[in-house]
Amino acid sequence: MTDGALRLEPLPALRLAQLSGEVDETHEIPAMVDDLLGALNTRLTAAGVPLDGRVVRTYYGRPDGSKIDVAVGTLLDPGAQPVAGLELAELPGEDRAAVVAYQGPVEDVEGAWNALDVALAERGLEARGPYRQVHLEDEEGRRVVELQCPVREAGSACP
Template identity: 45%
Template sequence: MLSIGDLARHTRISVRMLRHYDALGLVVPEHVDPHTGHRWYAVSQIWRVDSLIALKELGFTLEQCGVLLDEQLPVEELRGMLRLRHAQLEQRMTADADRLTEVERRLRSIERGLTMTNGTLTLGPLPAIRLLHLQTEVNDESEIGGAVDALSTELDALQLTGQRVHTYFGGPDKIEVSVGVAVAATATASDGLTLTDVPAVPEGATVTYRGPAEGIGDTWRTLDVALDEQGLESYGIYRDIRLDTSDPDEVVVELQAAVRPAGSC
């Protein structure tokens, strides 16, 4: 016979958990001393505990484990449960693999953004830009990409020529997103487009990004980190000047933002 401590050591399960299994009727002692209350187990119950843990790790509930261990389940039903669990585990593995791929992509993107930021960051005045553009509002940063794609498709249909520029401005509740082209100072609004003058700023930061279009957002984030290290912060209208987007896997974009000493607002 094994004491509850012995069984715990053999199965690497805590005494507290063995008492819990006893209370649920899953692993009941062979003998309980009526005077001391000490629990005693048969050596064969090591197998039962090991099997219980194995079934738990497969994802079965404790109630299902009890039924399986007591052989109260018809074979066909057991096969069905195992097949279902097999399918669930396969689905989870696929989902985990997809998440791992996304994490690896983001790591590469952030590392690329850090390299671009550290290698190309310059500080200086930013010129005024007159934009002929389409505009919308989004709730948060996660919606910017979809908004840019929709506005770009609409603007492409107008076949306008000129330097493509995206701008972003965070308001109290929404983020204003615009996609347009830089035009001459004498240009006027047309074709349902809005004419806006993005003002010059005395001090700004500029970073040149080269790489997949999907990595631009991470480069904005690394820019904020680089500025913070210099005691600066970005603010106002953020400019995204598309220098070359002919190959979506290797775009060239200039990111610009007004900067000021951190905490000066």
């Protein structure tokens, strides 16, 4: 599921060219991601910009519980603008976040997110803000997936 090494570390600010949608339940996320990823790839290809593997998925459960915002994007280099039809998203840097490497089928990542939430609770922490699922390649060309979420002390009123 994961490599078992939950790390607490800062997250960098990210600029993304993305597409987004919303779902009512977590079980709807995979279909939404598939739709968004397909549309992202189509738009990038039409613009002559290949999808290079630097993909970021974000998930945010609205505080009122009404919807889950889902986005799929690709990292933008500094100063670059998204191709036509894509949204510019700027995720702020975070001082403290939980980060864990995920190794397994992308279809099974929901279980890893659930395990991460349990691990946070065991440490007296809770997620705050959007979850990030970052897909990159290491120096040897292997796919690396990191699950990242900003955290705070459980029950804290601080952001």
